[in-house]
Each structure stands twice: as structure tokens, then as C-alpha cells.
Amino acid sequence: MSSRDNGSAATPSAPSVKEGVKLRRVVPMDVIHAVTTATCPRTSRLLLQAFPERSHDRVELISRLIALGLITYGEHAVNYRVMMQTARCWSGISSRDARQTAMAIVKAFGLIALVGEPLRLSKRTYRALLRREMAMRFGNAAVQKMLSDEVLARNLSTSTSEGGDAPGTAAVGAPAFGQSAFDVAANGVEACVGLLYNTQCLFLSSFWSAPFLIGCAVFGQVQQSTRAADGYDAKREAHRAETASTRLRELLAHAEQNGEAIALANGSFTETEEAMATLEAGQEFAYRREVLNARTNFACEVYNSAAVLVPIASVLPRLIRGVAVELWDLQVAIMSFNGFRAALRSLVENMSTLRTAEAHAMHVSNLHDALDAVTSGDHERGLSSVHVNTPEDDMSLIEVESLTVQDYEGRDIIRGLDFVLCRGGSLAIVGSVGCGKTLLVKTLAGLWSNGRGGVRLISRTRSCVLSRKPYLPRGTLLDICVYPTCAADIGVETHELLVQVMLALGLGRHIEYLDVITAWDDKLSLSEQQRVAICRAVVNRAELCILDDATCAMDPTDRVAAYDILKKHVGGVLSLGDEVTLPKYHDRTIRLHADGTSSEFTDIASPMKGGSVEGVANTISQDSFSERTSTSVSASQAKESPAKSVNTFNPLQMDASRRENQFIRQQKKNVARVLGVKPEKLGVVPTPTKQQKRSPATGKNLSFDPLN
Template identity: 30%
Template sequence: MKKVGSFVGDWWRLVSPYFRSEEWPYAIPLLIGAIALTLGSVGLEVLFNDWSRRFYDALEKKDEAAFWREIMTFSWLAALFIAAAVTRYIVSPYLRLRWRRWLTGRYLAHWLDSRGYYRIELERTIDNADQRIAEDLRQLGEYTMQLLLGFISAVATLISFLFILWQLSGPLSLKFIGIDVEIPGYMAIAALLYAIVGTFLANVVGRRLISLNFMKQRYEANFRFGLVRVRENSEGIALYGGEQREMDMLNLRFADVFRNGWRVLFTEAQLTLYQAGYAQMAIIFPYLVTAPRFFAGAITLGVMMQTASAFGQVYTALSFFVNNYTAVAELRAVMDRLQGLQEASDKKPATAIAVEPQPGGRDIAVEAMTLALPHGQTLLADTTLVLSRGTSTLISGTSGSGKSTLFRALAGIWPFGSGRVHVPAGARVLFLPQKPYIPIGTLRDAVKYPDEHSAASDGEIVAALETARLGHLAGRLDEDTHWTNILSGGEQQRLAIARALVFKPDWLFLDEATASLDEVNEAAVYDALKRQLPGTTLVSIGHRPSLRQWHDRRLELQRTPGEAGRLVEGAAPA
């Protein structure tokens, strides 16, 4: 019972926000409509059940007029049933579609806001967040509506047909075993016992499916992710000749899919074997127990058929969880994955580096900053730093000393550490990483990124491309493609420089942002930045000696592996 309560509680916390959201004027009427159509279908089943008694009685009596009258009645009932089925097919899927849209927006906001997606990848707290948003949100609505409407239908059917079955089945005398007792409504009691025992045994057989379906989602997502990685890194793999290595890795991931799939298949086969036998026994059972009364003339053929039909409805209603155990198991796995995503997205680090706007400030000031790696190793301890406006600064250091981590901390995205970064209020700040991010879209949008409201004209964009030595792309501003797969590493870095020329930041941070360029192109880029952005303060992270001539100040990050580092002032270039 505790597990049932936990399941319902978790389900309610995932489902209820939608029906309390701004979508409620659509969500609640659609839900009420779906429930009303479900109950209407149960009402039609009751009418069909009563019709079956009259129809078979007409056949038994060879009453032709009654036969054709019941055929006409069946036609009307069938028309109503078809209309209800079509309407249900529209109402419930439309509710699921709107629900999925709302859930997707909500989970994307949680995932992207406060850079939850970035923390998740750094900490590896969960796997395949993309799959959880794309697949699990869809399945949450599908399984919820399937099981909710199915449960409501089962309850309504049980109440309606249990009453009918009680009236039709009559008393059962136990004199044949020497007991002078009559059991009233014995068919209703038999149906109850049959379904209760069946539900218990189904849980024994199928409960392993919950964990197996959870792992199924994980392994499938890992395999898809591996395929995507091969597609996105096709050139590098081809240059290294790494096809066999990739084949081995993909086969290993698919081996997980196969092994878990076999376990799911074997468990579902066991459950299906049980469910099929359970269902077949239920077909003949009502005829066996009503046959003695029928042959004794106590009931008509119509009553016998109506009783069998009512028993079937009661048995089906009471067997709801037996027949839907797989769906319940998959819903539980979906819920666990979505809860994991929600908790990981909402999780905030115990300490954080705060980036705070400083009204009236001119400089960027770092106060009491401590930087750490995800596993706790300290990179910098209690560091204070002032980056003066108008003074270009070069931060250098050996590979692995923590330069890029400092860059991320200044950007406010590194979650491991403490301290504050004071930034002049209203300052336009742009960070260029070593590997630029280029969105799929037009070249124009790629240059304007991330300022989607940029008023830069095509002329300004073309001029920026020419300055960044990408003039050969000037005629392709409207081309919508995957530019990362078209441009070389150096061209991508130069496109990022063109982006900075268009953005015109007050502060421009470059983390090895020209590492893929030769010294001639690097010098041309820095010369262009100095000339065309005279009001921009440059802060570069790099180790090339050629960078020193473009900066007024040099800092060196000195760190011995395993120990905390420190920033040391270097000699200013001549």
C-alpha cells in the first residue's frame, strides 16, 4: 500500500501543475470531455448488454418481428458508439498534444534557466536529458490518459455491471457438497475473486518490468547518443581512421540494449502467458456456471448470454491492472526519469560564484574567489583581481592550470566555488570560447548570435566578415545550413571574431579564441579588434608569446598539479 501511495503521490506532483496552469481553460474542459465520453461509452455497453438479452430471446423464440426490431436498435446503438469513439479519438489526443507542449516548455525552462543543463553535464548527475524531454514527456501524457481513462471506465463498468450480474446470476446452492447454504449473486462474487487473485499474480509475474523499462530508456538513449556523436564528429573519426573503434563502442552500447531487451521480452512473455490463460479461462467460466440453470429451464438463452456478457464486463473491469501492468510499469519508469531531470535541473550548488552588477562601476572586480573542480580539488583560493577598463589583459599559464575554468567563472557559469565578480551595470560583455558555438540557421543569424534583436545591417555583417577574412562567405548570408560542418576550425574562430565586431561589446573575453589561426591571421584579427572596437576592453586567455604585443598587462596562473594555484603579475610588454 505504501508503494501505491508513493506512486500516486509522485504521479500527482508531475501531472497536477498543468491543470492548475494558465492552460486550465483548455485542459480542464478537455479532460472533462474525455471522462464524459468514457462514461458515455460505458453507458452504451450497458445498453448493448440489455440488447443482447432481448436479441437472443428473439432468436430462441423465433420471433421475426422482434428480431428486426432489435437489429434497428443495434444500428442506432452502433452509430452512437462509432460517434463516441471518433470524438474520443480527437479529444484525448488533443489534450495530450497541448499538455506535451506545456510540459516541454516548462522542462526546457528548468533545464536551460540558471544553466541547469550545464551543471548536469559537468556533474553527470543524470544521463540523456534530451531523451527525457523528447520522449518521456510524450509518454507521461500518453500513459496517464490511457490509465486514467481506463481506470475510470473500469470503475464505472464495475459498478454498472456488478449490479446487473448480481441480479442475473441468482443464488448458488451448496447442497451438492452437503452444505445447506445459498450464496446470493454468486457470479458477482466469483468475478470479484477471479480478478483479485489475477491482479495479485500479475504483480508477482510482472513487477520486474518497472526497473527493466527504466534501464531500457537509458540504454536506448545511450545508443542514440553514440550514433549522434559519430555523425557530428565524422571528419575527426575519418582522419584518425577510428571506424573500428567507433564500431566496437556502438556494438557495446547496443549489447546493453539487446541484453536488457531480452530481459524485457522474457518478462513480458511470462506476463502475456499468464494474461492470455487468465483471459481464456474467463471466456468459458460464465457458461459453465450458468449452464445447469439454463438446461433446467430456470433461465432463457437471452439471460444466459446477458449474464456471460455482464461477467465479461465485470471481469475486464476488475482485471484493469492485470491488463495494463506493462503500461503501469513503463509509466513508473517515465516518472522516475522525469523526477530525476527535474531534481537535477533545480539543484543548486552549495556555494556559488555570484556575478553582480555594480552601479557606477568602471572596472570588473573579482572578490574572494575560490575555484574548484567538480570532484572538489581547489584551483584558486581566495583570489582578488581587478580588470581595469581600457587596459587589455593577457592571462597565461601552463596547460591544465585552470585558465579556462577562470574564464567560465568570470562568465558566471562555473558552479563550483565561491566569491563574487562585480561587473559595471549595463556593460555589454561577450565571451568567446576556443570552440565557438554556431547555431544551425542562416549565416546572418550565426554572426548576430546571441543578440537576436541586433539591428546590424547586412552591410555591417558583410564588413565584419571581410575584416575577419571571411569575405568569401559574404554572398551566403541567407544560406540556412549546419555551418559547424562546413567551416574549418580556423574559419569558425574568425566567424566568432566577426560576431564580436557586430556585437560591439564593452568587454571582450577570449579564451584561446585564436588558437586555430596562424600568427599572421591572429595578428590581423587583434589589429582589427583594436582598430574597430576602440572602446572595448580585451581580456585574453592564451599561451602564445605572439599575444603579448596586443595587451597592456599580463597575468600568469601558476599552479602545481594537486595544489591551489595563484595569479602572478607578469612583466608588461615593451
């Protein structure tokens, strides 16, 4: 009954025991985290970002470190067994037992060859593998962040360099940080395993002398660390000696170069005196360095020499009491003591590796801080963002709804833009310089989010954006034409399509140089570079092509060929620019005004839509003139006296008629230039030259003017 009562009474207290165990498990981890955060904050922060708490990556890293510790423990155990066989070998030799000696030698060599060295090789290979994975992890994170679309679109190279660290330094420092951080963890694990194993061996060899040996090892390491800190004086003297040597070389070089001038000025004595003083100072600094090094290393060398005798001295109390001491126990104590000292020294020296990791972490952390500060600056200013999604309809390529785009200063540069571009369609967005066309392109591509409204765009992998100055990567001309696709991944069909497109765009003379590596950005003109970009859009099978002044350098013939090819091979075309001829290549046109508003009108200049060109031109001229001259004519009529008759001669009316003729003529010329036809086709009389104005018979000027 009492046993049941005890059992029942013990049952409620079980959760408290579990909670106590849980607390004992958590508290050491908290202490370790607090210590690492205090000693190396940047390293700790980067490791927490790469390996969050309760994540699979952190569990995997800890398991790998545990596996490395187990391999290290096995290596120590093998060394212990090899030493045991060595002791048996010496015992066989002392007892003149050849068989025991031979068996001990065979077992020792077998352990070394079959277990010890394979374990050591596997540990080194495993460490190299983990170092590579850590370097790749942090290196990939840094490179991907620096080469992300948002960073590239905002051109943050200047802003990151202002932070004090160049991006290239951080990119190289990220893998080095990963390796150094892993070295710190691996060295710590191996040192801790060595300490535990050698402590166990010390207590097994002599339980009472083990604390004394451990205390001696710790005291000796503390003294060595203190002496190493005192060695900074010797390093300072060494730096002074090197500075004096450098100054002496400079003085001798100066004397050799200006020897004649020094001799003529009787300055050899002065130069010699300064050189001798510099030499004497350098030698004095060198002497101080040697003395300080000797004084610093004296105690450490005495301790290292006497460390072999410390385990032997630890058995003196037992010998005094008359207790028998076996040679094997003494050998284990010596080996364990030296192993404990080596592990302790490795653990202390690991602090220098930690400082190296912290230095690399500073570069990487500064890079991340600079990129995060710039990319998140818009959100800190409270700017709203544009929502970018994919179209719900398969026929739609772009759907823009109430889009407002803000510039770098947060001002609304485009307001309330609405349009839809379906497959097989083409749209031109025109406007003056500075109206926000380039920011609109970045917004549609998802690279600029400052603004309001919604954008639905097909996947970026299925679209292609061509700018005024195309990007030409390094490599062959074929690499440039198929970028970003690798030239080795294209097939025969794609190569034939590229040749056809190059022939259609007037790039046939470059076909034989597709495999040539040269500076193509210098060899190709801007027009040829833009045509190569057109080839790139076709070869990559883009469903949507967005052109940001991508045909401004082409002549009219090449421009017509470029748009014909795009309409044939690309699902939809969206062009932005300020060209007068841009609307005639598209079905619809939207004009961006200086105040941020927009207006859409049909492509009146498209000759493919049918209709009379002359009629359209006359309609445009008359409508435009009626808007411009209605105010001036009404003003002239208002100034007339009401008493005068309508048929009375009025010079203002004659001037208005003359201006009307000139304005209609100019409008017809503009329409003819847009259509690419001669002005005579629209009824525009060509302006007579000086030769035409003279009479063929008399050579005198004609009295009439055809323009009137």
C-alpha cells in the same frame, strides 16, 4: 423545548462529524499513496516531483482524469441504451410489429451514429492529447536539465554515462514514461468506471444474483492470473527451443563453411550426430512448450466458454420458485457480466503497463540522480559560492569585488580580484597558463560558482563569450555567423552588417557561400573560425564581449581589425589570454600571478595614447635593468678591495657593462615586438651577419663588434 434541546445538543458535535468526514477523505488517499509508493517507487517519486501536492498542475490532472471517466461512463450508458433498443427490436419482430421494429432500429442507429461513436472518438482524441502533454512535460524536463548551462559548462556527459544510463536513453525514456504513466492512470479510471457501471446494471437486473455473478467473475480472473503466472514454464521451454534452433543454424553454417576440411578429417559422422542431437533437443523443448500452454490454457478456456452460461444459471433459483424472468433482465445480466469481466481483466493487465512505466522511470530517475549528484557536489563539500547580480549603474558592464575563484579541487586559484569595466572601455587580463583565466570566464558568465566574492554582470542575453575554439553549429555558414539567433529571424539591415564585418575581417571570399551547408569546422581554419565568432558577437548586438584567447590564431593584421570592429560595435571588451601583444589593444591591463594575486597597470604599449615610444622603451629598459642588475653590481663592488682605486681596471665591471648592453638591447626588442615596429626605431643596432662582419676589401673578419 425538547426539539430545541436536541438541536442545541447536536450543534457541538458538528465539528467532530466534519473531522470524521475529512478523515474518511484523507485515509483513502493515504492508502493509495502508500500502495503506489510500495509497488512503483520511482514512478511515484517522478509523479510527485512533476505534480506536487496542492498544486494547480495536480488539480488539473485529476480534473482531466475525471472528465475522461465521465466520457467513459457516457459511452457505457449509450451502449446500454443501444442494447435496450435492440431488445425492443427483437420484441417487435416476435410480435410481428413492423412499426415498433423500425423505430427501434432507427433509434439504435441514431444512438450509435450521433452519440456512441462521437463519444468514443472524443475519448480516443482526448487520451491522445493527454498522452502527448504528459510526454512533452517529462521530455521537456529531462532535456532542459541535460542542456542547462550548468550541465553544459561542467561537461557532465561522462559522469552521467558512468551511472549506467546514457543521457540519450533517458531523454527518449522520459516521454515514454509520461505516456506509460498516463496510460496506467487512464486505464485504471476506465476500468473502475466500467466495474461500477456494470455492477450497477447487475444489481438492477437481478439484485440477488448480482453477488454470485461478481464472485464468479473475480474467481475466474484470479484463476486466469494464476495460470498466466504458471505459464512462465512454457516461456522457459520456448526460450530453450529458440536457443537450440540458433545452435543448429550455427552448426550447419560451420559445416557449410568448412565442409572440405571436415570431409578430409572423416568428421562428418560427428558433425551429423551433434546436429541431430541439437535438432532433437529443440523439438523436445517445442513439444514441452505446446503441452504446457495447453495445460495452462485449459481451465481458462473452459471458464471463457462457460462464462456465457453463468448469467443464465443465475436465474435458475427464481425459476424454481416460480418467479417470472424477463428476457430483458437476462440480456442485461449477460451484458453486464461480460462488461465486468472485461473491466476486471483490463485492470489486471494494467499492471504490465505499470511495470513498463517503472522501467522507463528507472532511466529517467537515474539521469536526474546523476545530474543532481554532480551539480550539488560542490555544496556537499561545503564550498562557498560567488554571488552574481546585475550592475546597479547603467554605465557599468562588469563589477568584480574581492573575487576569489576556486578550482575543481577547492583550491584558491585567484584571490582578491577587483576591477570595473564600464561602457566604452576595454580591459585585458593576462597571465601564464594555468593561472585560472578560463575559470574566471566561467565565473563571470555565471557558469562557475566555486569561490567567494561578488560579481555584477549585465544579462547574459546582452553579452557574448568567445573561446579559443568557437562552437560551430550544424547548418549553413549564415547559421554559424548569427548563432544563437535563427537565420530566418534576421533582417536586411543585419545581413548587410554581417557582410560589412566579414569584408573588414578578411572573410569576403566566404560571403557567396553563406547559404551552403557543409562541415564548416573542417573547411574553416582556426583563425577563420575565430573571425566568424567576432562576426557573431557583432551581429547579435552584444553590449559586452568576453574573449578567452579568442584571437590567438589570428595574425597581427586580422587581430587589429577584430579589435577595431569590437570597439566600434560592442559596448565593452574584456580579453583574457597569455599573449604578449594583448595589452596594446586595451585601455587597461591586469596581470594574474602564479600565487593567485593580481596587479593592474596601464597600457604602456598602446600607441593611441600619444607620447614618445622611444622614451617609453628606454624607461622600461633602464628600470627593468636596474632591478635585475643592482644585486649583481653591488655584489661585484663589495668584492673589490677597499685599497684599490675606482679607476682601476676591473674585469667584473666590464662583464657587467656587457651584460647591461645585452639586457637593454633585449628589452628594446621586446618593446618593439609589442608595438609592432622595427627595432631600429628604438635605437637597436641590428646584429651583423657573417657577410657584414667580413671586410669588403680583404674578406677577413672585422676586429670590432658593433654590439659592444
